[in-house]
Amino acid sequence: MRYRERLQARIAATGSRLCVGLDPRPGDGGIEAVPDFLKRVVDETWQHAAAFKPNMAYFEAMGLRGIEILEKLLGEMPSEVPVILDAKRSDIGETQKYYAHSYFGHWKVDAVTLNPFLGYDSIEPFLGWEGKGIYLLAVTSNAGSADFQRQTLADGRAVFELVTALGERAKGLPTDVGYVVGLTNAAGVLAKIPDAPLLVPGLGAQGGDLAALAAAARTAPDVINVSRGILYADDGNSYRDRAISWATRISQAYEEAVA
Known part of the structure; x- marks a missing residue:
């Protein structure tokens, strides 16, 4: 498949498009409290999640122990839920080949985020993996996406359209290509994005609006990421209740868009 x-x-x-972001921050319990924290989050949310998204930066910040925690976590994830590793790697083809083997061959994640700005040959090593996916950074959720990604070229295209052209070029290859499109910067962008899977950050703490995405009537399996709103919300609710709340909010936005 x-x-x-x-x-x-x-x-x-x-019935959920919720992607639960796993961004562990060692608190009062220190690094050794992180595995139990992540296990509780996964155990309480997986039934309401379309995907999980561990963010490499948070694990790398804990040094070797963080990588050990990530490896153990990946080995214990519910098999029903796709895992998107948020790595945003970008390098020349030979180095990317080893990144691809690490993530798809060794850790066996289902998808990975990539920075495509080194060009097509930098994503090629990821394109020959059956059943896997990549998400190319197209329009990210930060204000700095205006510096390059949303700039207009002389031929009228935006820079992010050069990214989607890479994905179109990869059609027919074993790995599916999708895009990262931040909800905070989606206005005027979605109409120019192919109907490929989107990983959509920017809903929770970043305050993105679902209406434009829901109204775009896309058929691709887009997922909307929430990290802090589930892991660190100061609302007294359980991770399970927060996941249900966010999943319901997303579903309702889609239902209202087609009503």
Whole structure:
């Protein structure tokens, strides 16, 4: 089964487009409290999640112990839920080949985020993996996306359209190609994004609006990431209740868009 098909099936089975971001920050318990924290989050949210998204930066910040925690976490994830590793790697092809083997061959994640700005040959090592997916950074959720990604070229295209052209070029290859499109900067962008899977950050703490995404009537299995709003909200609710709340909010936005 292709990655896109697996993700679509998961969305259909759960009625949820929620991607739960796993961004562990060692607190009072220190690094050794992180594994139990992540286990509680996963155990309480997986039934309501379309995908999980561990962010490499948070694990790398804990040094070797963080990588050990990530490896153990990945080995214990519920098999029903696709895992998107948020790595944003970018390098020349030979180095990317080893990144691809690390993530897809060794850790066996389902998808990974990539920075495509080194060009097509930098994503090629990821394109020959059956059942896997990549998400190319197209329009990120930060204000700095205006510096390059949303700039207009002489031929009228935006820079992010050069990114989507890479994905179109990869059609027919074993790995599915999707895009990262930040909800905070989606206005005027979605109409120019192919109907490929989107990983959409920027909803929770960043305050992105779902209306434009829901109204775009896309058929691809898009997932909307919430990290801080589930892991660190100071509301007295459980991780489970927060996941249900966010999943419901997303679903309702889609239902209202087609009503």
